[in-house]
Amino acid sequence: MRRTLTMAQCSMLPHRPPLHAWSRGGRLQLLICMVAYILGFAWWSPTRAQNAAHQRPDVLILLxxxxxxxxxxxxxxxxNEWQGNGESRPIFHTEWLDSKRLPGPAQYDNVLNYLTQKYIDKRFDLVLTVDDNALAFVARNPQxxxxxxxxxxxxxxxxxxxxxxxxxxxxxxxxxxLSRTxxxxxxxxxxxxxxxxxTPExxxxxxxxxxINTVMALxxxxxxxxxxxxxELLAIKDRLKEKTQETLLFVLGAIPARKGFPPLEPEEAVSFVRAATDLPVYTDLDTSVGxxxxxxxxxxxxxxxxxQAAMAQKVLxxxxxxxxPYVRKTPLALxxxxxxxxxxxxxxxxxxSGSTFINEPASIFDSKYRKPLIIFSVIIATLIACLAALVIRSRVLADRQRALRYQATHxxxxxxxxxxxxxxxxxxFDRTAEREPVALVMLGLNRFKLLNSTxxxxxxxxxxxxxxxxxxxxCSRHEALSRFGGDSFVIVSRLGDDGALNDLCTRCEDLFSTPLSINGQHISVSAAFGISIANPPQINLENMLREADTAMYEAKRSGNTHVVTFDRCLFERSARQFQIESALPDAIAKGDIEIYYQPIIDTQRGCIAGFEALSRWKHPELxxxxxxxxxxxxxxxxxxxxLTQYVLRQSCEAFRPHLANPECPYLGVNISVSDIxxxxLPNRLAEILKETGMPASRLILEVTEDMLLHDENSAIEVLAQIRSQGVRIAIDDFGTGYSSMGYLSKYQVHLIKIDRSFVQNIATSSQDQKIVRAISSMARDLELSIITEGVETTEQSDLLRKMGCLLQQGYLFGKPQPAAQWAVNANRAPAGRATQSVH
Structure with missing residues (x-):
């Protein structure tokens, strides 16, 4: 419908300039618009558009x-169950080679041409391949x-x-x-x-x-x-009926039902065999269950x-x-x-345990019965709660005052x-003690946290x-007992004569000499006892608790049932410990802890094979x-x-002059159980290697055997991450702890260091010789390197060489010296007798 404007409406329209004025100004406006358009198009270039569209990675899935x-x-x-939100989830491009139904070079060429044309301008961030043909296709055509x-x-x-x-x-x-099935x-x-x-042919x-033959041989x-x-499966159909009930069938792989036809999928082959027999049928694919x-x-x-998706996320x-590393075992479902x-x-x-089931009939706990069951349960629970509330309320009102008092103090x-x-x-107790000394005993169970966690x-x-x-x-009638908290107890005892303290200590040591009887089992425990003694004028509970607590933790260091009485020496040791702990962070920050190197000698090549980094701290007062x-x-x-990160960083920094040494010595650094x-640790280690320029292959981290006996899974995971960076692992002080060939394999260490206790008397002790020879033989079988520590004489060195221990460390070759001093002599062998003993 056409609309006509009134005169009033026309008067409200904007004023139009004359035609000749528009011609002059219009061309200028048009020119400005064109320039703005060109600049805007240049800013929004294809590169910007492509970057905006490709913030999410492109992943090709080729099956x-x-x-x-x-x-x-x-x-x-x-x-497709990719974990993560929409922003981190890649853009998936899925393609199939169809090489099972259409084998041969023609299909290969068709797919190659198709993918080349389709993705001519596409560059993928990652390719996921499924089965052999897809991987081979990508390997031949990565471009x-x-x-x-x-x-x-x-x-x-x-x-x-x-x-x-x-x-x-x-x-x-x-x-x-197939072994577990x-x-x-x-x-x-x-x-x-x-x-x-x-099986197919x-x-x-x-x-x-x-x-199968490998499994059955074991x-x-x-x-x-x-x-x-x-x-073909038809060929065995009659044979299936001849088998007795003492037979188990395992149907594996893709097999045609009839010769000349495409192979049935594994689950179809299982279904075919099951239809022809009543015997139990087993296989290896979860799609066949059901x-x-x-x-x-x-x-x-x-x-x-x-x-595969989880590994892809790591790559992205x-x-x-x-x-x-390759995953060499296909994930299984029970x-x-x-x-x-x-x-x-x-x-x-x-x-x-942990089995799941299909085709299991529904139960009352299924989702369709869940709502009525919940309603019924709520009703019953409400009735029971109301009845219980009435009974409890009558008792609570009667006993509340007494219970509150008891709960507050017991x-x-x-x-x-x-x-x-x-x-x-x-x-x-103090009022009844008169003028006799008072002993306050703080008892703490040893390794109670380990017992709780285990x-x-x-x-x-x-x-x-x-x-x-x-x-x-x-406790006797002259003693008071209290639970202080956790595994700690406090005993207050009156010391009536000079021999009372010795009697008290003896009683403490004998307290757990017999095991505890718990649930019909005998449990052996040990405890640490700290004793504080005060005479009546100086009796103060807070002071005695503090002193007894200090003495108890000193006793805990022994690990067995042990009694320590607080004295001046213990106070001085505690003060020294406190002074060391207080000064340590500042010493680390200022670099007051110096790095020393001790050489490890390759006695076969006659050169330095590596250095062990040792920390030294000279306190200004201590x-x-x-x-x-x-x-x-x-x-x-x-x-x-x-401290570990500081020593690692300083050791790697000081090792730089040795990187050019043609003998390629390595650097060994000790780490603690807390670091494991x-x-x-793996992330901090990677940062230090990058910052210092230290090649991972030249670094060995030394751990002691007892570090690997706590949380086995955590230790395996941390050491695996360290090995994945190229850093090697050594077992220090080997033979002094819980030595086991099992953990050498489980933790995949590269090197073991035989403890100096086996080397000290090796020239005269046949037993030590046998131990070192056995360790050396075991290490050769496991393809591990060996270092013997504590070599101090030429006789020891020569004997160890005959046993196959070529890498040696000890004062014979050089004492620990500042890293800077070794840097000056980076390409020289140790002097004196050390050099003469290297054959």
Missing amino acids: SYHPGHSWEDRILAGI IFGNPPVVFSGINGSPGDLIGNMTEVTGILERFD LHTALSLHPGTRRLVFV DDVGVSMRND EPAGPIVEHWITP KGAVGGYMDSGIETGRL SGIAPSQI VFDYLELQRLGLSKQDLP DDLTGLPNRHELPQLFRQ YGHAFGDTVVRAVADRLKAW GMIPPPEFILAATDSGHISK YTGD
Whole structure:
């Protein structure tokens, strides 16, 4: 509908200039607009647009087969469970080679042309490949994807045969591991006399049979093993009916139902066999459970995909694939078919813990019954709560006053007076003590935190109650007892004569000479006792508690039942410890702790093989402080991590002159148990190596055996991160702790240092010779290097060389000297007798 303006409306329109005026001004305005447009277009260039669109990484997922292939579809589903929010989640590009249904070079060329045209301008940040063909495709054509890093999965053989010259590659190997499922099956069917393995006749089948034979060779004599190598499943259909009930079937791999047809997928092959027999059928893929397989430890595509995604996240976070070790065992899922278990008369209680089930019938705890069950439970709980509230209220009102008083002054666990009641007990005891001296004993259980963490706090509470019961029977009528807190107890005793103190100490030492009886078991415990003594004019509870506490912690250092009486010497030691702990942070910050080097000699080559970094601290008031003393102070005060980082940094800085030495000596630095279990050591180590320019291959971290006996999983993880950086691990003082070949393999150390205690008398002690020779033989078998410490004579050195101990360290070759002094002589051998003893 056309609209007509009134005169009033026309008068409100903006005034238009004459035509000739617009012609002059319009051209100028048009020119300005064009310049602004050009500048804006230049600013918003394709590069900016591309950068804005590519803030999220591009990841290509290349699968060997086709959509609908169950194994690869489950891996893809696991990858798509990528953890993280939308901003950190990559942009996935998924492609299939379809090399299973269309094998041959023609399909390969078609896919190559297709991907080349599709991604001609695309550069991927990462490529995820699934199965062998996809990895081989990327290795032969890395240029069309921009030579990105690769994370693979599902590789049957060695990846080196597929990746060629590619270096930035890591992934998951598909290892055929049937041993755990085999053991589970045999335990569920104890009468088994025959094992039948149905495998294809292709190369995959050959590999499977080799793995099966390897597993069975390690097993004790048991059922008869038969291999049915078949080109088609129809060929074994009649044979399946001939087998007795003492037979277990294992159907493995993709096998055609009829010769000349495409192979059935593994789960389809299992379903085919299960339809032809009533025998138990087992396999290795979780997709077969529910289609005829009983179950077991199954190779899981979902878990493989999740693990591959986790490794991909590490690569995208900046970790080079070459620094991520191959995963050599396919992730497994412990799953069973409930219907098959019922058919075979097997119980869920006979299965390994952690098993999951499919086809299990619904129970009242299913989600559809959850709401009525919750409502019913709430009603019942409400009724019970109301009834209980009425009963409790009547009792609480009657006993509240008495209970509040008791709870405020007594320990709930033991029933003893608590620390709040201790001053009142002490005042009463002081009034009755007359003019006799008073002893205050502070008792603390040894390694109680370890007991709590090992057996749980409930068991720890039981131990505390048992200790309290023994103390109640132990104390005389002249003594008062209180639980001070945790595992600590306080005993106040009156000393009637000169021999009373010795009697008290003897009683303390004998208190735990017999084990505690807990739940019918005998539990051995030990405790530390600290005693403070005061005469009546000087009796002060706070002072005596402080002195007894100091003496108790001095007694704890022994680790056994030990009694320490507070005296002036203990006060001076405590003051010295406090002075050291107080000055330590400032000494680290100012660089007052100096780094010394002691050489390690290669007696075969006659040169310095490396140095051990040793810290020395000269305190302005206390003089030279022994390293064990200030290291202990650093541990107790929580500064050990800073001290370790300082020593690492200073040692690496001082090592720079030795980097040019053609003999390539290494640097050994000691780390403490606290550094291992803080979990931050690998990151700090990487920063120090980068800042100092120290090659990781030239650094060895020395740990003692007792460091590896606490949290095994944490130690393995931290040491693995350190090894992944290229830093080697050495076991220091080997042979003095809990030496074990098991942890040498488990923690994958590179070098062991034989303790000086075995070298000191080696020239005269046949026993020490046997020990060193045994350690040397073991190390050679494990391909570990050996260093012997404490070599002080030429005779010791020559004897050790004959035993194969070529790397030696000790005063014979050189005492610890400032690192700067060794830097001056960076390319010289040690002087004097040390040089003469190097053959």
